[in-house]
Amino acid sequence: MTTGLKIAFLPLTDAAVLVAAREQGFAEEEGLALDLVRTTSWATLRDRLVFGQVHAAHMLAPLAVAVTLGLSQQAAPLAAPYKLNVNGNMLVMASGFAAALDPDLAARLADPLGTAHDFAAAIGLWRRKPVIGVVHRFSSHAIMLRYWLASAGVDPDRDVVLRVLPPSLTVEAIRAGEIDGFIAGEPWGSAAVDAGLAETVAIGERIWRRGVEKVLAFREPWLEGNPDTVDRLLRALVRAAAWCDDPGNHPALAVLLADPRYVDQPADCILRALSGQIIARTGQPPISSPDFMLFSREATPFPWRSQALWIYSQLVRWNMVAHDAATVAKAGAVFRPDIFRRALAGSNVPMPGASMKLEGAVHMPLAVGSRQGELTLGPDHFFDGRVFDPERIDDFLASFTPSR
Amino acid sequence: MRIVIIDDSGLRATVLEEGLREAGYDDIHIVPPRGAFVARLERMAPDVVLMDLGSPSRDTLEEMLTVSRALARPIAMFVDQSDEAMIGAAIDAGVSAYVVDGLRKERVKPVLELAVRRFNAFAKIQSELDEARTALSDRKIIDRAKSILMNQRNLSEQDAYALLRSSAMNQGKKIVDVAQALITASDLLGGGL
Structure with a gap:
């Protein structure tokens, strides 16, 4: 018997695994009929999930933590047993602003620390505080932007204006001069570059080599009450993710995503994030960034609890939540490696033995213990060299005090 | 308030x-x-x-x-x-x-x-409103099919419509679908209009 599942998503390239699961038959093989509900704001995606209009959602990982902690309207315990991708964000700034940065685009993207300092200097040259669009306060993008700006001594709450707007409105807003740049998931940065309005200033993958991005979020009680359906969905998604990571499938995937029911942007623009060929300024040759957006390899879908706690540490850092032991536990429990293990036991999907790891400690591909299959972790370091130890959150937070 | x-x-x-x-x-x-x-x-x-x-x-x-x-x-x-x-x-x-x-x-x-x-x-x-818009575009399609028939087969407007309607009934289709098929066929055959 086929089970119908409604899943809300935003028009973004990293909805790819859900789209492929539906369009390439992976969901059907597991007896699931996916109804993908296109949504244009994170608030509405959150409400559809929290109030039960959909079973699951393509959600910003920090938003899933924030909703669980009661920081974003109605509090509700959410559970994320699956990461839909890592990386995939891009910061673009209006050409006028970017003129003050390194004109060598490849060098600019390869050196986030140098570019952050150039950016700090550019703020002084700009006629007013630059207005930077972020898609949500509880987005990986906003957290990454804050982390990056602060490394150069820029206070994101004082020295720039962060304006919230959904990804699909970013290009129009920069055109209208309402914002001077924005950080968003693809293809929106590339769309602004193609429109001749902006240049790439930084890519997420260079700020944190393996940055947590979207998760598949459920209401926790529903997840607990429907183990069979959840497991089938996760198995379908793992296969869809492997299909999405295969370079041979990227052109077909870009065409699928370009459909008006999904991202509704040109396929060639969408393809760049998938294939890691980033055009940083219109008319320039692409810059290769092979890890720009990952879906499958290196056990990308595995929801490391340490990653939920890294997000939590940043919410504390920016005074968005009070720091105490109970909140730490609640935040960490949003990511559900136990469910991932249950769903994929007995498959050949690489399965980490641990649920937490140091974040930012891997500089070279590293073979690690796996309960099944073979697992190699890719480099996951932060551009500033910090390492996050989930057992020592206080020390990590204390390390930021001087720059704040 | x-x-x-x-x-x-x-x-x-x-x-x-x-x-x-x-x-x-x-x-x-x-x-x-x-x-x-x-x-x-x-x-x-x-x-x-x-x-x-x-x-x-x-x-x-x-x-x-x-x-x-x-x-x-x-x-x-x-x-x-x-x-x-x-x-x-x-x-x-x-x-x-x-x-x-x-x-x-x-x-x-x-x-x-x-x-x-x-x-x-x-x-x-x-x-x-959407329905009304659809109805309006349906009527345009039927009008165009009628004029194709009137030109090609030298029929009066009334007869052209009757022909469309009887074809639709015989094929168990909506008039607008028959009209659309006729327009497509006419375009393919270079009948123009």
């Missing part, structure tokens, strides 16, 4: 505003979610903000509600989180409502119920 409706669609906002005025609310403002709408909203200091759930600008609005220092009291979504039926009806109708802290739920509930009814009414008008 000051009610602000944030809406792009002139018609939906009008339908909602009319309903609220009929119900005796008179401090109502409509703000389209463009440009510096958040600053305008802040100056208005509303008690209730109503917004289409499908509007992409909800994230922008919520951010303002979170950080605003101009608003005296916090505003949160929906008034009574325990009233699941009400929230369900609101979400189904596509209404999102933000209400200032401390406003009694008995005062807000009628506003929300009215918004739900009016949003539903608007959705009905919208689908009727």
Whole structure:
């Protein structure tokens, strides 16, 4: 018997695994009929999930933590047993602003620390505080932007204006001069570059080599009450993710995503994030960034609890939540490696033995213990060299005090 | 009670505003979610903000509600989180409502119920409009097929229509589908018109 599942998503390239699961038959093989509900704001995606209009959602990982902690309207315990991708964000700034940065685009993207300092200097040259669009306060993008700006001594709450707007409105807003740049998931940065309005200033993958991005979020009680359906969905998604990571499938995937029911942007623009060929300024040759957006390899879908706690540490850092032991536990429990293990036991999907790891400690591909299959972790370091130890959150937070 | 409706669609906002005025609310403002709408909203200091759930600008609005220092009291979504039926009806109708802290739920509930009814009414008008538009384009298609028949087969308009209708009946199809097929065939054969 086929089970119908409604899943809300935003028009973004990293909805790819859900789209492929539906369009390439992976969901059907597991007896699931996916109804993908296109949504244009994170608030509405959150409400559809929290109030039960959909079973699951393509959600910003920090938003899933924030909703669980009661920081974003109605509090509700959410559970994320699956990461839909890592990386995939891009910061673009209006050409006028970017003129003050390194004109060598490849060098600019390869050196986030140098570019952050150039950016700090550019703020002084700009006629007013630059207005930077972020898609949500509880987005990986906003957290990454804050982390990056602060490394150069820029206070994101004082020295720039962060304006919230959904990804699909970013290009129009920069055109209208309402914002001077924005950080968003693809293809929106590339769309602004193609429109001749902006240049790439930084890519997420260079700020944190393996940055947590979207998760598949459920209401926790529903997840607990429907183990069979959840497991089938996760198995379908793992296969869809492997299909999405295969370079041979990227052109077909870009065409699928370009459909008006999904991202509704040109396929060639969408393809760049998938294939890691980033055009940083219109008319320039692409810059290769092979890890720009990952879906499958290196056990990308595995929801490391340490990653939920890294997000939590940043919410504390920016005074968005009070720091105490109970909140730490609640935040960490949003990511559900136990469910991932249950769903994929007995498959050949690489399965980490641990649920937490140091974040930012891997500089070279590293073979690690796996309960099944073979697992190699890719480099996951932060551009500033910090390492996050989930057992020592206080020390990590204390390390930021001087720059704040 | 000051009610602000944030809406792009002139018609939906009008339908909602009319309903609220009929119900005796008179401090109502409509703000389209463009440009510096958040600053305008802040100056208005509303008690209730109503917004289409499908509007992409909800994230922008919520951010303002979170950080605003101009608003005296916090505003949160929906008034009574325990009233699941009400929230369900609101979400189904596509209404999102933000209400200032401390406003009694008995005062807000009628506003929300009215918004739900009016949003539903608007959705009905919208689908009727869409149907009317479809009907109009159906008629254009049939007219074009008729004129092809009139030219090619030298029929009167009445006979052309009768022929389309009888073909449709024989094939168990809608007239507009037969007309469309005829136009396609005629285009393919270079019959033009």
